[in-house]
Amino acid sequence: MTAIFDFPAPPEAPNSDALRAEVRAFLAEELADFPPRERALSWTGFSADFSRKLGERGWIAMTWPKEYGGHERSALDRYVVMEELLAAGAPVAAHWISDRQSGPLILRVGTEEQKRLVLPKIAAGECFFCIGMSEPDSGSDLAATRTRATPVEGGFRVNGTKVWTTWAHKSHYMILFCRTDGGPEDRHKGVSQLLVDLTTPGITIRPIKDLTGGEHFNEVVFDDVFLPESAIIGARGDGWNQVTSELAFERSGPERFLSSMALLQELIGRLSQQPGNERAEVIVGRLSAHLMVLRRLSRSVSGMLERGENPALQASMVKDLGADFEQSIPDIARSLIECEPDQTAREEYAATFAEVLLSVPSYSLRGGTREILRGIIARGLGLR
């Protein structure tokens, strides 16, 4: 039992200081005029232009083989770049999903044709992905998916509706999770992942405004959409295993605890103007301790992934602890600074506070709800 609490010391990252300095210098220049209220969007902030520049720098697809446009660097180097981008509140949404999830999936189980088609473009920061998982009647219960790709001559005919699909309206491709075989009673069997070019006829994408007023996620309707047989990613019917093996990568990264950094840094900026404020010192010290430990946990999982282990359980713990932390920031801020949140304020602090306040409810929903994660942890403890 105690083994599940063991997060080995994160591996040393040689030469990471030079890389970190290089990324910081780049960000200082690129984001010189990027205001805190925009940084507050964190990895929901979308800029195709910025992603292309990162691609030029070689900071996307860092760990992938060179033959597919990657740079064959270590996961630790990649971690440095990711956390520096997040700490700066850089607008990374355009390539984030393809770099973190879709590209690695295709690299692992995709066909040669799929790899050649998308990986070099992802690496260049010119090809963006969204993930078609949730549906109106299938949220946490992913296996209840109703969208169906019915086998037809030469491929599949897809019908169904995906929802909460982040950045679908600005993406080139979707990794569609749907049923190809069997019926709902088969649960984890008979579901597959398909590569969908979003320009395919029959697909309607409708943005949905979220709590912040921004259009980040969408409803995506498939109406008799034809996909060729070559769209299948990995093994037909093996979608469940493929999706669950992605989760450790999805759940343990620095984006699971750095989403509120813009507000935290604005807060520290203000408090550092109040020397001798002991209550502020105590509160900021606590937050610093949490951040340092979360970072150690997250980097430890990164090390496990690099060694080919399967830290799905540890990743769930990182995400659960991380979401608690990043969600707590607005309430902590308001205990220290009196301010009415206002997205339209001229003053950056009030706007940043408002943006983060309105964003945090999503932190314990996206990528697995708090309750689902805790259920996974309970299973790991032997309670289920």
Next chain:
Amino acid sequence: MSDKMLLDAAQRLFETEHGPDAWVGPGSGAMEKGAPIWLKIEHMGLPLGLVPESAGGFGADPLEVFETLRAAARVALPCPLAETMIAAALISRAGLDLPEGPASFAAPAPGVVSLTREGDGFRLRGELARVPFARGAAAVAVTAELDGAAHLALVAPGDCTQAAGENVAGEPRDTLTVDALLPASAVAPTALDAARVFALGAAVRAIGLAGALEQTTAMTVQYANDRVQFGRPIGKFQAIQQNLSVAAGQTAAAVAAAGMAAEAAADLLDGGSDLAPIAAAKIRTGEAAGLVATIAQQTHGAIGFTLEHPLRLFTKRLWSWREEFGNEARWSRDLGRTALSAGQSGFWPMISSY
């Protein structure tokens, strides 16, 4: 030492000598003087784990030695192992002779004790509050200033006025009033000043908290699987599962924090000066202690509220150790001051340097 042979051996010894059978009954946190368990620990050489090879140590990896303290906490070992280890580490580094038997240490705040020259020796005067396991210690290693430099002074509790005290887990925390003439051989300059020694104390408590948290969570999960109500183990109820998942996450964070504390403590012993990772570890383990103890007590119900039940050995240590060598508020103030002086642009560089 490779492949954690020392840790494995220590763990076996702890589990044999103080496994679950020893937890039954209203035992206290203190061992009897000359207890067989301590003699076996001494025989293993564990108290000398942090002594450099050149001073009679056996060249163990300090990180592995610190892990034995986590293992000790997992069985609520009723011995001054951490205290003797740190005392021996300090004494050997100051070039003084190691005393026979258990020892302890104290890092009083500036001005609390005075060390002055007197004749061929030194006089140590002042009050050492709540020294862990002082009553059974052969010597207490006290960090004090002399001529503006940190010195280590060895004093025998027998030469002090002792006021017995204990933490809520029953571990001795005795206050010593000292006015003793010490021979020249009992005092030497030390590179480890009071702030560093206090941090070493915080580090071993953070490590102990992590071990006690591991056991508390493990016991509570076991109880939830064993205890049947409404026709099924209570661990089958989602409300209980969610709480225990929180306990597990907190425990994982504490174990990670303990690793951070161990690395920083090893650096301090090697001449380092960075206290921030130890501050972070003591803050994080202390916070986890309160949350997990609450969940553990709640899950155990009334049986866990009895003095007989072994849960008390662990929750009481959690409630004690989080206060010792600085609680969360104390270390948060220090760490927060550092963070705020780094300012808006320096905050992330500070965090990411660890």
